[in-house]
Amino acid sequence: MTETAVQTFRIAPKQNGDTEARRLAPHRIVLALIGLGLVAASIFFLRWDWLPNYYGLIAQGLWRTIWILAVTCVLGFLLAVPLGLAQAAGPAIVAVPARAFCTIIRGTPLLLQLWLLYYGLGSLFPQYPWIRESELWPYLRQAWPYAVLALTLSYAGYEGEVMRGAFAGVPKGQLEAARAFGMRRFTILRRIWLPQAIHRALPTLAGEAVLQLKATPLVATITVIDLYAVASRVRQDMFITYEPLLLLAAFYLVITGVIVFLFRRLERLIPSKLG
Amino acid sequence: MADASIFPAAISGMFELLSPVPPGWGGNLLRGLANSLQIAFGAFGLGLLIGTLGAYGKLYGGPVIRDILAIYTTIVRAVPELVLILLLYYAGTDLINRVLEAMGYAPVNISGLVAGIVVLGFVQGAYGTEVLRGAIKAIPQGEIEAARAYGMSPGVMMRRIILPAMLPHALPGLANLWLIATKDTALLAVVGFSELTLETRQAAGATKAYFLFYMAAGVLYLLVTLSSNAIIGRVEIWARRGMPSIREA
Numbered sequence: 001m002t003e004t005a006v007q008t009f010r011i012a013p014k015q016n017g018d019t020e021a022r023r024l025a026p027h028r029i030v031l032a033l034i035g036l037g038l039v040a041a042s043i044f045f046l047r048w049d050w051l052p053n054y055y056g057l058i059a060q061g062l063w064r065t066i067w068i069l070a071v072t073c074v075l076g077f078l079l080a081v082p083l084g085l086a087q088a089a090g091p092a093i094v095a096v097p098a099r100a101f102c103t104i105i106r107g108t109p110l111l112l113q114l115w116l117l118y119y120g121l122g123s124l125f126p127q128y129p130w131i132r133e134s135e136l137w138p139y140l141r142q143a144w145p146y147a148v149l150a151l152t153l154s155y156a157g158y159e160g161e162v163m164r165g166a167f168a169g170v171p172k173g174q175l176e177a178a179r180a181f182g183m184r185r186f187t188i189l190r191r192i193w194l195p196q197a198i199h200r201a202l203p204t205l206a207g208e209a210v211l212q213l214k215a216t217p218l219v220a221t222i223t224v225i226d227l228y229a230v231a232s233r234v235r236q237d238m239f240i241t242y243e244p245l246l247l248l249a250a251f252y253l254v255i256t257g258v259i260v261f262l263f264r265r266l267e268r269l270i271p272s273k274l275g
Numbered sequence: 276m277a278d279a280s281i282f283p284a285a286i287s288g289m290f291e292l293l294s295p296v297p298p299g300w301g302g303n304l305l306r307g308l309a310n311s312l313q314i315a316f317g318a319f320g321l322g323l324l325i326g327t328l329g330a331y332g333k334l335y336g337g338p339v340i341r342d343i344l345a346i347y348t349t350i351v352r353a354v355p356e357l358v359l360i361l362l363l364y365y366a367g368t369d370l371i372n373r374v375l376e377a378m379g380y381a382p383v384n385i386s387g388l389v390a391g392i393v394v395l396g397f398v399q400g401a402y403g404t405e406v407l408r409g410a411i412k413a414i415p416q417g418e419i420e421a422a423r424a425y426g427m428s429p430g431v432m433m434r435r436i437i438l439p440a441m442l443p444h445a446l447p448g449l450a451n452l453w454l455i456a457t458k459d460t461a462l463l464a465v466v467g468f469s470e471l472t473l474e475t476r477q478a479a480g481a482t483k484a485y486f487l488f489y490m491a492a493g494v495l496y497l498l499v500t501l502s503s504n505a506i507i508g509r510v511e512i513w514a515r516r517g518m519p520s521i522r523e524a
Contacts, residue, residue: 025338027338027339027342028342031339031342031343031346103497103500103501104493104497106454106500107454107496107497107500107501108458108493108496108497108500109458109459109460109461109462109472109496110458110461111461111462111464111465111472112461112472112475112489112492112493112496113493115472115475115476115489116486116489116490116493119476119479119485119489120479120485120486120489120490121486122485123483123485123486124486210352210353213355214354214355214356214357215355216355217355217357217358218357221465228355228357228358241365241369242362242365242366245358245361245362245365246362248358249350249354249358249359249362252353252354252355252358253350253353253354256353256354257353
């Protein structure tokens, strides 16, 4: 109880304010040692002899995961900007469909969307001869276009909602000033509105990118060989359960760390002086 | 239905396929939906419990508890749910059976429902911890100090002051968590639990009417989301009674 009583009064942070000492507190050293012990135990007691045989496959899967993540984030964001703009400032004829799109995407599981596109649409396409004869058919027969499409739409749906708030959050005076300068509407969007909206949305972009990373293993369910699919393959080949999954979790932790680090760098590039 | 025109082969057969009695597969879908909702409710409840304890621990706990909770929330929020579900599902059932074996009992078969609730609840707990921690911090701290000055025990203070006062701040985040819970149940299809998405897949595979069934399941999920939104809106108005109106973000 004394602990909590001290916490609420403002004196507490000053008393043990030096964070350096707190960072190396003895209990943290113990926790770190326990963590190292767990890692060492999993290295020594679990089976890792399969690892060298799968280096190539793991690298391939890692590359595909990162590639899908990057492509769908970029495409999804490009789609999210008009979606957000339509909801924030568009007339009803574009605002209503944009809102409906965001609601549908955010209201149904991504796994279902993925399967709807791959199995549902994929089973409809062959019925139409003109699709089968078109140039796109070789691509439509593969799984990855559906994966990219589903993840892009999903990212656009979630990020469109964020961009709606970001566009609406830009102070009206900024836009009025731009109009007073005689800027055309597209110039206002390009020079004033969009940059400020992106700046506002940047902190959530990192979170959305991590969420998108966590959505990528779903593509393994439609036969795209990503990192997760490689781990499943190892599990089936070697009859082991934990090792590939633990390695997989470690990979995702590292990728998440890299994403957070990159976005923090990106945020620091833009001078932040929000009024 | 609106998508009848995209469906050249089976317009008349659509309703037959979706009918809830055995020749149709509607009953299976509804049963899957009931399973999904059951898991979502259970996982959300468990997540709330873990989240409340976690938030309390993160705010008022000792340094060790705080660091352990930080590790828990960081790892759970950084690793894909699908991987966590597989890890916890296999590791959890394995661990329980080994403990039972060591104690001399026969191994048990853990039902998919319980496993699903525990696994998703564990994931929800991490997000819930952060949501509730933010909500408790949004309470004017003077209220908590006043409660302490009145000599309330931590339990009474939580029940009378903290939980009611944080509710309006926590509701948007909790609403989001509930929607995530309903959608995350679909991931249990990958470990073979027959919730709505897996039932849909089986129905679609058996009848070859893939598009129809996935659309139907999508409509069901959407109905859950929309009705939840309506209810959450009402709850939010109730929880914010007597407070200034919501500021548009």
